[in-house]
Amino acid sequence: MRLTSSLRFHRQNNKSFLRIFMLLVLSCIPGRTNLCSNHSDIRSSLDSLDLDGYITFDDVHNASKDFGNRYQLPPLAILHPRSVSDISTVIRHILHLGSTSNLTIAARGHGHSLQGQALAHQGVVINMESLPSHGIKIYKGTQPYVDVSGGELWINILRETLKHGLSPKSWTDYLHLTVGGTLTNAGISGQAFKNGPQINNVYQLDIVTGKGEVMTCSEKLNPELFNSVLGGLGQFGIITRAQISLGPAPHMVKWIRVLYSDFSRFSRDQEHLISKKKGFDYVEGFVAINRTDLLSNWRSSFSPNDSTKASQFKSDGKTLYCLEVVKYFNKEEANSMNQV
Numbered sequence: 001m002r003l004t005s006s007l008r009f010h011r012q013n014n015k016s017f018l019r020i021f022m023l024l025v026l027s028c029i030p031g032r033t034n035l036c037s038n039h040s041d042i043r044s045s046l047d048s049l050d051l052d053g054y055i056t057f058d059d060v061h062n063a064s065k066d067f068g069n070r071y072q073l074p075p076l077a078i079l080h081p082r083s084v085s086d087i088s089t090v091i092r093h094i095l096h097l098g099s100t101s102n103l104t105i106a107a108r109g110h111g112h113s114l115q116g117q118a119l120a121h122q123g124v125v126i127n128m129e130s131l132p133s134h135g136i137k138i139y140k141g142t143q144p145y146v147d148v149s150g151g152e153l154w155i156n157i158l159r160e161t162l163k164h165g166l167s168p169k170s171w172t173d174y175l176h177l178t179v180g181g182t183l184t185n186a187g188i189s190g191q192a193f194k195n196g197p198q199i200n201n202v203y204q205l206d207i208v209t210g211k212g213e214v215m216t217c218s219e220k221l222n223p224e225l226f227n228s229v230l231g232g233l234g235q236f237g238i239i240t241r242a243q244i245s246l247g248p249a250p251h252m253v254k255w256i257r258v259l260y261s262d263f264s265r266f267s268r269d270q271e272h273l274i275s276k277k278k279g280f281d282y283v284e285g286f287v288a289i290n291r292t293d294l295l296s297n298w299r300s301s302f303s304p305n306d307s308t309k310a311s312q313f314k315s316d317g318k319t320l321y322c323l324e325v326v327k328y329f330n331k332e333e334a335n336s337m338n339q340v
């Protein structure tokens with residue numbers, strides 16, 4: 001008897017649980033339908049925009065991740081702009097949809113961030129490399145500069161400026177990064193101690209603001225916008241064009257790498273080198289774990305005469321510190337190269 005009554009109790013309990021569960025499911029359905037229709041409304045509203053370029057909704061795999069490969073955050077859509085006005089139109093449209101659309105926007109340069117900075121989960125990614133460059137324009141004179149699209153790769157700028165004996169003054173180590181991508185960070189390399197990071201070497205920018213306005217800015221014109229966008233982590237506007245300061249490109253360089261096993265000596269030497277007025281043109285330091293093949297991989301860093309010396313360098317698997325220094329030379333200075 002007891003068993004039967006306990007069973008009845010359980011059955012009744014189960015029935016009430018099922019009733020509550022069904023109620024919950026049914027109450028969720030209208031919400032889900034709203035969400036879906038919202039989603040498809042947004043999609044079709046984006047699709048109906050009159051653009052020079054186009055928007056894709058399906059092929060979003062590449063824009064879901066970056067170089068770091070730590071996050072998979074698919075966007076709702078990717079804008080492939082063919083004009084600055086495309087970027088402005090989409091931003092204005094998203095602003096018009098209001099905050100309930102929950103759409104975020106991220107510009108994507110070459111996608112070489114490590115922490116998902118160029119991703120917009122269920123938002124709109126703007127593929128800056130689609131923006132036509134209209135050429136890399138070089139202006140010579142007392143203060144030479146190059147005028148480029150925000151989606152241009154630094155490697156292309158170097159190739160073009162070198163044809164005129166010029167080059168940007170400050171670099172990143174790796175050059176397959178976009179102008180917009182590094183100018184929203186800083187752009188740091190071995191010339192930064194002398195010329196500042198890349199963001200210190202910009203004359204003018206064209207920006208599409210968060211309201212979709214297209215604005216030109218510089219130290220003198222809209223300086224607040226200029227100083228916010230440079231190093232602003234992509235949060236203050238989208239860089240569509242930049243004027244970057246140039247200097248004479250060296251004809252030759254002497255490139256030296258020095259290995260240390262003692263951190264204090266390494267950092268003392270590095271500080272000494274960057275404090276010298278007439279020293280090297282490039283100074284960078286990095287840390288390396290000394291795997292057994294480290295020195296043979298670095299054979300190119302040592303002159304053939306130094307290879308015996310280098311092979312004698314033993315650090316027993318310890319952490320190594322490397323100073324990388326470069327001195328620039330003109331053709332006339334070729335004879336003095338080996339005096340460095």
Ligand SMILES: Cc1cc2nc3c(=O)[nH]c(=O)nc-3n(C[C@H](O)[C@H](O)[C@H](O)COP(=O)(O)OP(=O)(O)OC[C@H]3O[C@@H](n4cnc5c(N)ncnc54)[C@H](O)[C@@H]3O)c2cc1C
Pocket residue numbers: 066067106107108109110111112113114117118119128150151171172173174176177178179180181182184185186187188189233234235237238239240
């Ligand atoms: C192999 C490698 C080497 C590197 N070496 C260096 C180095 O030596 N020095 C250094 O400083 N950094 C270095 N970096 C870091 C690199 O500078 C940053 O990750 C940079 O942001 C990548 O540029 P990107 O074009 O791929 O930008 P993305 O990764 O596409 O975007 C980076 C950020 O910029 C924003 N953004 C992109 N384009 C625009 C635009 N036009 N307007 C506004 N915002 C925009 C994005 O929304 C995002 O927030 C290196 C990275 C890698 C992978």
